[in-house]
Amino acid sequence: EIVYQSISPSDFFYRNREIAGFSNPSRAVYAAVRELLENSLDACERQRVPPDIFLRLTEVSASEGGTSIYIMRIEDNGTGLPSDQIPSAFCRVFYGSKYTLQQSRGTFGLGGTITILYGQITTHQPVTVTSSTGGDIHEFTMMIDIERNEPMILKHKVLGNKKGWRGTVVQLQMEGDYSRIKSRLLDYLKQTAMVSPYADLTFVDPGGRLYRFERGTDMMPPLPQPVKPHPHGIDVENFRRLVSVTKARSMKEFMTGHFQGVGSKTADKFLKLAGIGNRTRPSSMKPEDIVTLVRAAREFKDFKRPDASCLSPIGEELLEKGIRKELGLTENDFLKVVSRKPSTYLGFPFIVETALATGPTIRKQYKAGTTIIRFANRIPLLFDESSGVIWKVVNRNIHWDTYNVSSDTPMVVVVHVCSTKIPYKTVGKEYMADQPEVEKEITNVIRTAARSLRLFISRSIRIERERRR
Amino acid sequence: EIVYQSISPSDFFYRNREIAGFSNPSRAVYAAVRELLENSLDACERQRVPPDIFLRLTEVSASEGGTSIYIMRIEDNGTGLPSDQIPSAFCRVFYGSKYTLQQSRGTFGLGGTITILYGQITTHQPVTVTSSTGGDIHEFTMMIDIERNEPMILKHKVLGNKKGWRGTVVQLQMEGDYSRIKSRLLDYLKQTAMVSPYADLTFVDPGGRLYRFERGTDMMPPLPQPVKPHPHGIDVENFRRLVSVTKARSMKEFMTGHFQGVGSKTADKFLKLAGIGNRTRPSSMKPEDIVTLVRAAREFKDFKRPDASCLSPIGEELLEKGIRKELGLTENDFLKVVSRKPSTYLGFPFIVETALATGPTIRKQYKAGTTIIRFANRIPLLFDESSGVIWKVVNRNIHWDTYNVSSDTPMVVVVHVCSTKIPYKTVGKEYMADQPEVEKEITNVIRTAARSLRLFISRSIRIERERRR
Numbered sequence A, B: 001e002i003v004y005q006s007i008s009p010s011d012f013f014y015r016n017r018e019i020a021g022f023s024n025p026s027r028a029v030y031a032a033v034r035e036l037l038e039n040s041l042d043a044c045e046r047q048r049v050p051p052d053i054f055l056r057l058t059e060v061s062a063s064e065g066g067t068s069i070y071i072m073r074i075e076d077n078g079t080g081l082p083s084d085q086i087p088s089a090f091c092r093v094f095y096g097s098k099y100t101l102q103q104s105r106g107t108f109g110l111g112g113t114i115t116i117l118y119g120q121i122t123t124h125q126p127v128t129v130t131s132s133t134g135g136d137i138h139e140f141t142m143m144i145d146i147e148r149n150e151p152m153i154l155k156h157k158v159l160g161n162k163k164g165w166r167g168t169v170v171q172l173q174m175e176g177d178y179s180r181i182k183s184r185l186l187d188y189l190k191q192t193a194m195v196s197p198y199a200d201l202t203f204v205d206p207g208g209r210l211y212r213f214e215r216g217t218d219m220m221p222p223l224p225q226p227v228k229p230h231p232h233g234i235d236v237e238n239f240r241r242l243v244s245v246t247k248a249r250s251m252k253e254f255m256t257g258h259f260q261g262v263g264s265k266t267a268d269k270f271l272k273l274a275g276i277g278n279r280t281r282p283s284s285m286k287p288e289d290i291v292t293l294v295r296a297a298r299e300f301k302d303f304k305r306p307d308a309s310c311l312s313p314i315g316e317e318l319l320e321k322g323i324r325k326e327l328g329l330t331e332n333d334f335l336k337v338v339s340r341k342p343s344t345y346l347g348f349p350f351i352v353e354t355a356l357a358t359g360p361t362i363r364k365q366y367k368a369g370t371t372i373i374r375f376a377n378r379i380p381l382l383f384d385e386s387s388g389v390i391w392k393v394v395n396r397n398i399h400w401d402t403y404n405v406s407s408d409t410p411m412v413v414v415v416h417v418c419s420t421k422i423p424y425k426t427v428g429k430e431y432m433a434d435q436p437e438v439e440k441e442i443t444n445v446i447r448t449a450a451r452s453l454r455l456f457i458s459r460s461i462r463i464e465r466e467r468r469r
């Protein structure tokens, strides 16, 4: 009489689409653009090709409730996908290529799929994905079997590819409300351009208006390399998984072979501290020894610092350039950019970069007080500011008065956190959880930048006083 | 060279446990208590038995990082579970009994499982679930196969049940930090007691301290009844699913048989408006007709108001009693409780109840200004206040000065939203999305209560003035 049942992952997100960011028709437009554009940027960066991305939103029909039906179409010159992967990548939740330990915007394996799901349930129209990795061009027309979390292929055409085109085109129909989200959407595109100046973005909105964000540089950031996990991130589950596939015949070989930052001497020292024999076979570790190992690994201070080759920070030079251009700063304004060394939380490497800006240009554009601009893995975060860790640091951890900043000072704080795992609190990637190590790093990098800010402000105050005499 | 793969739902939440609310060791304690207590309250209310719930958190060991290992144990006198359902209910993500259209705290089919998963990955200890529906008592010791999202049964004992006990005991070990979350946790328990005065809750904390929330009444709220969906909630996906199982041989029979609020005349009128023949076989509906039907259903004004027998509002009487007791109000204080008629959003029925309180007692307990106390389906919401729809309404939609409320007025605003589907924006149920209809209803109910508040404040001001002369 009580009925127990299970549901598929796509059914879960069909029933709870607000959880994925599709909370109302205007947010749905934002979420859809975000998910598709981030997939295209990832795909272009993956092969270090300067992105050329075309995004078009066309109104098909308006309805009484204020919402409209749009065609959303995005085209990129990225990696493309192998034809046998296209159906699952786009029409299956929890399927993707970004489950590895290297920085990318995508991470969950569901963003593109849920955008397609939302389009399907609001318009009953299939999605068309056209893609090539350099060979034939494959065009799939598909829908999602929501109860089974599986793709349904309605049509599959194979076309020749004389020009050797490589990339992906996604076209779908969806219900939405562009007018209510327009200004936020344009902010998202502007901020994307600010931290990805090598990308050339074109957006045509339902009114037919064209927005072009031109390429500022051809220099692509270095490609993040997949890395081994850092031992600070060992937990009983990933230990168990590694043991089931390892070829290591001793715990020493296991530690040096499966983790970064563990040399031969370090492995000896660590295992001795954890009370585990060097020669112990990994598969013979008892549960209580595994727990001891995990606890000891977290506290052990002598593993090498994390390998940051899996990360792709914006870099002080590009960040400064992008901010100067985006905020229109002059030499009368102050700008200080600081990029910290890599750190880890739960074994995941991360880097925090920040910029503080103030001065007459800032005072003109922004009201007095602090404006925060946030990024995570180069994704602009525009919602739920006060729920996230950056807001907490700026408003609670930094004592701005000690840096000569008053509530009247117009200031822009830019923070970028990049990691192999951003601690997002929501599937819609709206804001980050207040992970203790991440919070500490953001606090430290802002304090470092604020020291330069203090000098600038005290000097400006002094210059102002002398001018008045 | 690009590797595509899929992951299971439990693997997704293992990798992204912040998404489920387990963002750091202190929040993990809060999330675990929430998920287990809400399961127990649902189970007791399901059979209209006044809940007797015992929750104990025992410290097993402390670690250097400030976190500890706890044993968490909760016991209830609820429905219990059939023995063949226990493994999947507790050790499989997206499995449960609350996927029906009736109000309950649980809704996603994952809260208890993720709590058990968190305990398992931080301590490598299995969970023990003991339960009976009145017959034999079954005791399962289990772990989750995270990569497959399946239960692993380590032990299964069947015990006699002479006393005919019915209920469930869950015991697990987990890492956490109780001291950092203690005060919020106690607020959660107090507010739970405030809106569930028929529940008897006992909590023993790691320090051995006992907190008892005694039963205030034996009157259980009426049991929410499962209902048919309301036609405003038709979308192409659920239409398609109904068509594949329906026995209706005409669209008229389909509308009256599968939905609430559609009588014979209403079905005729609606189908005529949508341009669909009464006698059309549901299975022969073309895609474009389905879309027309869905659009027309959303705008159609003449379906009956939603059937609220699936809802369980607190009710003005119980809410008033609970608030008076919880806030310690006297007859010098003002309290106005308003409960609105049911409304729908996307076809889901919902009710908003609110209470406004001010006066000398409020001024003593709370600083000047507004304190918001939020509930969704009787669950206290204590985090991310400014991200949710209630905060938006209180701070943006209500012009408090027109109700004589100044920034100096000490005021408590209590809001309870109950629905067959709460528009949570997060898996951790922290706050609600600003669904337009829900936002509108909250705005209207607060305005209604605020009109009485205005009279009270203007009268108090007048009395104060006359006293000064």
Ligand SMILES: Nc1ncnc2c1ncn2[C@@H]1O[C@H](COP(=O)(O)OP(=O)(O)OP(=O)(O)O)[C@@H](O)[C@H]1O
Pocket (backbone or CB within 6 Å): A035, A039, A040, A043, A076, A078, A079, A080, A081, A089, A090, A095, A096, A097, A098, A105, A106, A107, A108, A109, A110, A111, A112, A113, A114, A167, A168
């Ligand atoms: N434009 C594209 N070009 C190349 N590959 C793509 C493109 N869009 C999607 N993909 C592939 O499809 C997969 C699934 O995409 P989806 O957006 O659903 O998840 P994701 O990007 O991996 O993670 P997230 O949910 O965080 O976005 C990606 O991992 C990628 O391999």
Ligand SMILES: Nc1ncnc2c1ncn2[C@@H]1O[C@H](COP(=O)(O)OP(=O)(O)OP(=O)(O)O)[C@@H](O)[C@H]1O
Pocket (backbone or CB within 6 Å): B035, B039, B040, B043, B076, B078, B079, B080, B081, B089, B090, B095, B096, B097, B098, B105, B106, B107, B108, B109, B110, B111, B112, B113, B114, B167, B168
């Ligand atoms: N104490 C309990 N007594 C009886 N049944 C329980 C109890 N705890 C869990 N269950 C059963 O196990 C199922 C799964 O619980 P779980 O908490 O994982 O999901 P849920 O409560 O359905 O949804 P949510 O994720 O929103 O909490 C429940 O639907 C319920 O049927």
Ligand SMILES: [Mg+2]
Pocket (backbone or CB within 6 Å): A035, A038, A039, A106, A107, A110, A111, A112
């Ligand atoms: Mg993606």
Ligand SMILES: [Mg+2]
Pocket (backbone or CB within 6 Å): B035, B038, B039, B106, B107, B110, B111, B112
């Ligand atoms: Mg639950």
